Amino acid sequence: MELEEMQAIWSQMSDQIENQKKLTNKLIMEMTQERFKNKIGIISKYEGMGALICFAAAILILFQLSKLDTWYLLISGIFTIAYLIFLPIYILRSINTMKRINIISNTYKETLIEYAKNRKQFLFSQRLGIYLNFILMIVSLPVIIKLFKDEDIFVTNVEVLYWYIPIMTLFLIFFSKWGYGKYKRLTASATKILEELQEPKTLS
Amino acid sequence: MNKEETFIRLIKKNEGIIYKITKVYTHTSNDQKDLYQEIVYQLWKGFDSFRGDAKVSTWMYSIALNTALLYSKKEKRRGYNISLDNVFLKEENYDPVLEERLKIVYSQIKNLGDIDKGIIILFLEGKKYEEISKITGLTVSNVGTRMGRIKEKLKTYIIKK
Numbered sequence: 001m002e003l004e005e006m007q008a009i010w011s012q013m014s015d016q017i018e019n020q021k022k023l024t025n026k027l028i029m030e031m032t033q034e035r036f037k038n039k040i041g042i043i044s045k046y047e048g049m050g051a052l053i054c055f056a057a058a059i060l061i062l063f064q065l066s067k068l069d070t071w072y073l074l075i076s077g078i079f080t081i082a083y084l085i086f087l088p089i090y091i092l093r094s095i096n097t098m099k100r101i102n103i104i105s106n107t108y109k110e111t112l113i114e115y116a117k118n119r120k121q122f123l124f125s126q127r128l129g130i131y132l133n134f135i136l137m138i139v140s141l142p143v144i145i146k147l148f149k150d151e152d153i154f155v156t157n158v159e160v161l162y163w164y165i166p167i168m169t170l171f172l173i174f175f176s177k178w179g180y181g182k183y184k185r186l187t188a189s190a191t192k193i194l195e196e197l198q199e200p201k202t203l204s
Numbered sequence: 205m206n207k208e209e210t211f212i213r214l215i216k217k218n219e220g221i222i223y224k225i226t227k228v229y230t231h232t233s234n235d236q237k238d239l240y241q242e243i244v245y246q247l248w249k250g251f252d253s254f255r256g257d258a259k260v261s262t263w264m265y266s267i268a269l270n271t272a273l274l275y276s277k278k279e280k281r282r283g284y285n286i287s288l289d290n291v292f293l294k295e296e297n298y299d300p301v302l303e304e305r306l307k308i309v310y311s312q313i314k315n316l317g318d319i320d321k322g323i324i325i326l327f328l329e330g331k332k333y334e335e336i337s338k339i340t341g342l343t344v345s346n347v348g349t350r351m352g353r354i355k356e357k358l359k360t361y362i363i364k365k
Contacts, residue, residue, distance in 0.1 A: 018220055110341055115274065
């Protein structure tokens, strides 16, 4: 379809729409109330709940830190606490940045650029999370066993680590490959938007 | 005239604009209604910041397109919806020939990338390159170049079809 033809159809449609106006005052004002969950401002309940669980676990470990009586258990415990506090904060901040795009004063181009940049940052935080999760799984195991069973896994059950670590490594390789593929595709689409917004060369 | 009355008058005068934008950026009628509410909500939120020195349509297109763009990127999350069923603009009243041709127009626009989609809507709305440039933030020459490319893309699309 040629552009001129599209214009003619569009204008015909516009005329018909003009004759069909039906919004009432009451309905318009209802739409201005934030009575429905507005899509653009919402924080995903999943990320929010995940963060709460992480913080609760961090507090639990923190209060029992004195039980970790060897240097390696203490280091594992501190790493676990730091992870459980900082990663959720980092991810929630990335999400929030995405939601802070100023719809009202931005131009369309600015909105697209901010969206694409924030999206890339968010994807990076998710990717980082995938890798760190596996380190956490390995590091937190001795901490959990010590806190809940009062056993030092390196002394009493060191054989557990012989199968636990290789299995975790296999999972890490598998999920990282899967996650990285997904990450690459999504990041590529955000990058494409940014590239497209460069001044295009004039048509030859 | 108070703020509410002015806003209502503004929306009533321009409800067709919102309708057309929601149609391009959504795929189902539920999403379209949802986006319609979201745009009116964002316009109301930004109403205080709107100053008479800018053109109403420039301000409105800008917020509506930004909202539609971000809405189309979000995953679906259901919230409370106002029933627009009985008052929403209906396409059933169109004549069948126009309806069929409109479907082609919409599908061609939906096939374009995010940037081009915004430009073509404004162009079809009769905006000059200068105003498209103001709303989108692209330079006038960029808008012109992109329009040239859009024309090419539309031709290619027809050939592929």
